[in-house]
Amino acid sequence: MTPNPLAKMRRLAAALHDLRTSHGYNHAELSRKSGISASVISRIENPVNDLRRANLLSVRRLLDALEVPRNSQEWAAIESYTEDASAARWWDAAPYSRMGDGQRISALIEAGAASVWDYAGLLLPGVVQTAAYARHRILAVAGDNPAADPEPIVAGRLERQRRVVTEGSTEYTLVLEEQAIRRHPVPAPVMREQLEHLLSLIGDGVSIRVVPVDAHLDDGFAPRAPFAHVSYPDPLDPPIVGVDNAAVRVSLVTDPVEVTAYAQLHLRLLRAALSDADSAALIREVSSSLATTI
Structure with a gap:
């Protein structure tokens, strides 16, 4: 069965929020470190308020800024959530x-x-x-x-x-x-x-x-x-x-x-x-x- 995009968007949001807060960053600080705008970070972390798809390249830059190892299970899981959330939608x-x-x-x-x-x-x-x-x-x-x-x-x-x-x-x-x-x-x-x-x-x-x-x-x-x-x-x-x-x-x-x-x-x-x-x-x-x- 095809994964639900919104469910994966919510999993992605929770994972990024937990990583950001565990590092003690607010949106502005993570924006400066990653080069991704604070508004985009906020949108990814609040998918129910903004149903646009997350960009995989942006998420990868955030993961790098949050020091998630590229070959780790955590990186793979978050990347998978992003891919599922961004898949083509019939509507x-x-x-x-x-x-x-x-x-x-x-x-x-x-x-x-x-x-x-x-x-x-x-x-x-x-x-x-x-x-x-x-x-x-x-x-x-x-x-x-x-x-x-x-x-x-x-x-x-x-x-x-x-x-x-x-x-x-x-x-x-x-x-x-x-x-x-x-x-x-x-x-x-x-x-x-x-x-x-x-x-x-x-x-x-x-x-x-x-x-x-x-x-x-x-x-x-x-x-x-x-x-x-x-x-x-x-x-x-x-x-x-x-x-x-x-x-x-x-x-x-x-x-x-x-x-x-x-x-x-x-x-x-x-x-x-x-x-x-x-x-x-x-x-x-x-x-x-x-x-x-x-």
């Missing part, structure tokens, strides 16, 4: 160049994931949407903007779906509020096609569970926004959470305590949800009811 290819910054962040955290635990409240997450559902939602958000072109965004969502849900080796678990399947944010025929699509995705590492409106939630705590808890095959690559804030691009949560809290929240939602079989039956029932309105 940079021409067909996906205009799929949106928020979606680009989602693709970044999903890449090479071992598991994605998704939660959605009122709308279905992009990674399971049909082209028609996605297109309607994108145009609804665009409003009267005549320049709005949904197709690059649709293409990005479908490619993410292929890689994460239908053809990849990622374990995908989606917890949906009942409102997400009963509400009609798109025309009835499109919604029915979408619900049938959800049913077709279930199985082979894909679980879709519905939380009934009257479900009891442990501790009474409910999520405020859709989120995805993502973990990776390498146990040393820390999990991360992407929170879908409507007003801004996807926010990344990296603090281990907060990430664990989101994982526990997802498990509480799972306990409140219907079983896989009962969830599928409810989705099928709602889909069938839409047939009479078409």
Whole structure:
């Protein structure tokens, strides 16, 4: 499986930060010693705030300045993190160049994931949407903007779906509020096609569970926004959470305590949800009811 670029960026950041602080350097001092600007050093050490790729030559100069032996395991490990973090990314290819910054962040955290635990409240997450559902939602958000072109965004969502849900080796678990399947944010025929699509995705590492409106939630705590808890095959690559804030691009949560809290929240939602079989039956029932309105 391809390593996750952001996970390796975070491993690189931690390694360089530890080396710098162990030498007692601040950013300005390491900049003078290495010839790499303090802003670049800060960016490498804070990859979640700046998702640009690290430059291998810059990292090598920093390692030399930090007196890491070139033939050491430490040098090899940090160089490997940098190479993995800087590898080509499918979303940079021409067909996906205009799929949106928020979606680009989602693709970044999903890449090479071992598991994605998704939660959605009122709308279905992009990674399971049909082209028609996605297109309607994108145009609804665009409003009267005549320049709005949904197709690059649709293409990005479908490619993410292929890689994460239908053809990849990622374990995908989606917890949906009942409102997400009963509400009609798109025309009835499109919604029915979408619900049938959800049913077709279930199985082979894909679980879709519905939380009934009257479900009891442990501790009474409910999520405020859709989120995805993502973990990776390498146990040393820390999990991360992407929170879908409507007003801004996807926010990344990296603090281990907060990430664990989101994982526990997802498990509480799972306990409140219907079983896989009962969830599928409810989705099928709602889909069938839409047939009479078409």
